[in-house]
Amino acid sequence: MATILRKIAEQVLSRTTFSNLAMDRARDAAVDTIGCMIAGRGDESIAALTRAFHGEIAGSGEARLVTGGSASPSLAALINATAAHALDFDDNFHPARAHASAVLVPALLAVLASGKVTSGRRFLEAYLAGLEAQAAVGFGVNPSHYNRGWHATATVGGIGAAAGVARLLGADENGLAAAMSLATSFACGPKGQFGTTAKPLHAGIAARNAVDAARMALAGMSGRPDILERPQGFLDLFGGDDAKGWEGLTFEEEHIIESRGVVTKRHPCCxxxxxxxxxxxxxxxxxxxxxxxxxxxxxxxxxxxxxxxxxxxxxxxxxxxxxxxxxxxxxxxxxxxxxxxxxxxxxxxxxxxxxxxxxxxxxxxxxxxxxxxxxxxxxxxxxxxxxxxxxxxLHAKGSLEAPMSDYERKVKFMDCLHWANRRNSEASFQRLCALADFETLSCDNAFWSLISDGLKG
CATH class of the missing domain: 3.30.1330.120 (2-methylcitrate dehydratase PrpD)
Known part of the structure; x- marks a missing residue:
């Protein structure tokens, strides 16, 4: 019988076609997250990380930083994802009880390191793979896991994001399952930290964990493929009193972003x-x-x-x-x-x-x-x-049931740039919205220059 991680890995690798709706919603989530990254780059949490890792931040690292400069993919994921979540303006994803995109988007950006090129479409497909994996992991433990006090962004979010990063890096089913297994060993994050700078750090840690787990898995590191459901595994230790497990887990033809969506935040708070x-x-x-x-x-x-x-x-x-x-x-x-x-x-x-x-x-x-x-x-x-x-x-503004308009999304993006005292470039926003059409995506090309536009005064 296939383990849960293998079942998830098989699903996210076998889904090779996505509807226009799914791609559009993935693009909207990515652009929204980039806006939140730019707005959060001046937060005290980012200043602290910059001080802590000053010696590892340079102009010649593999991956780009939203603060300017570059660093290793691991450190870039940590800093960029913390920035994305620093102001609590980034989206929510109910099936995972997580800030899904604040983990996924920076993690995927971090592995667009020098010499690694993908397309905008493949980037968004990897995002959708990671989102589906987050939902599947969350299915077995939430809401009990979240109600028990675990910040699922740091736990479920990191495990699912590892699947997205592994897919973008070209992992096979074994490699993708191994990445999620390793990320399970990294999972942590108590909600008791809410209201402190450790809270956005949880998103950064989850993104870093996803990047590290995927890269380790592709290098041959492995973990148990049944680590979610086995004794002393994730469900056993993290599930809480009412977690139901994955016995009823199924995957629909319609992607989870179509049926449930992500909730784009209207308000910059919890x-x-x-x-x-x-x-x-x-x-x-x-x-x-x-x-x-x-x-x-x-x-x-x-x-x-x-x-x-x-x-x-x-x-x-x-x-x-x-x-x-x-x-x-x-x-x-x-x-x-x-x-x-x-x-x-x-x-x-x-x-x-x-x-x-x-x-x-x-x-x-x-x-x-x-x-x-x-x-x-x-x-x-x-x-x-x-x-x-x-x-x-029952549903907040920004949810699938009460969606934000394209105009409201643009206004939010511009507000994020304004908060960061950066150039309000509507043209950059519109070009980012064409993300799926980018034939080449890397840390060195025009895509990152669009993000950099938001960093220029």
Whole structure:
């Protein structure tokens, strides 16, 4: 009987044709991630990594860095993926419970090292392979794994991304399964780190692990092909109390990006806040609510979301991204959230601090969540004159069910460049959107020059 990793490897290598829809969504995810990488390049987490590895960053490394210069593929994956996730503006992928693209895109870019050339289409096919592998790994352990406290971006994300990198590097079925097996040995990342710079580092570590595991596998290193399901394997150690395993795992003709999609973020903060933010903004618009009208706001969310949002009184911008109180107060008062709302100066604004005590977060009970994959987040607003308004959101803006328009995607990309104090080049955005048409893709050619355009003042 085939092991789970071999089953995944066989699937992602046998899928050789992709629909135009799948390719378009992969392209959108890649471009969105590149925007987030550029925006995140000035974050303190990246400054710390640059200081830590100063001696290994040069102008003659194999792989390009979003900060400028170059480094080894391993270090480039670490730094670029940390930048992609630094501002928590990168996408989510529900089947893996992971920030899928922040791991996958930088990992794939890192192996476009000097002398290695691929096409834009093959790059996107490798992305889709890694995404499908992430979904398959997540199938057996989530949501129990995530609810137990594991940051699946660092665990499931890294294992699945190893499959994408291995495919891009030309691995066969044995090599691809070995890459995922080795990446399983690297997996770690507790959600207790949320609200610190270690959180975006998890994406960097996962991307580095994917690159290292794939390169090791192609060099002959191997691990057990049954490491996901065997005793003392991934399910046993990481699954949590309610993980179901992979017995029911099947692969549809339709790719997972077609049936489930990735969720492009509308707001630059923890996704656990997004549905509540959207619901509150809906109520504000529908009811014409003003700040002076509000007596109380209650946001009811899932248990894991409540645990993620551990900062009711944030003291810095990273904590603010994981504060329901700050995010709802700022969104209501300003009508939206942008990258500029998450600075040391902004989080101390008196009007925000005075509004935050009116906001309360509650969670569903374990009994309410039992056996249900996904429950809506519910916002209840009580006005000073006693009116009560309620709004629920099952899907956030940016999801397959509530997609962002092409214009909204472009505006977000430009906002990322503006935040990084870089040139707002709509032409570069449009050319990146033609990624699938690039006949040659490497760290030395016109593709990286488009990314570099976003690095020029």
């Amino acid at each position: 996704a656990s806040t997004h549905r509540a933010i959207d619901a509150l903004l809906d109520l504000k618009q529908e009811r014409g609510l003003l700040a002076g009208d509000i007596a109380r706001i209650v946001a009811k969310v899932g248990i894991s979301a409540a645990r993620n949002l551990a900062y009711p009184d944030p003291t810095d911008e990273m904590q603010a991204r994981f504060s329901m109180q700050y995010c709802l107060a700022t969104a209501f008062l300003r009508g939206s959230l942008s990258l500029s709302d998450f600075t040391r100066q902004e989080i101390g604004r008196p009007e925000i601090r005075q509004f935050m005590p009116r906001i309360e977060m509650q969670s569903y009970s374990a009994e309410e969540e039992k056996g249900v994959e996904r429950l809506p987040h519910i916002v209840t607003v009580t006005t000073r004159d006693g009116r009560i308004y309620r709004k629920s959101r």
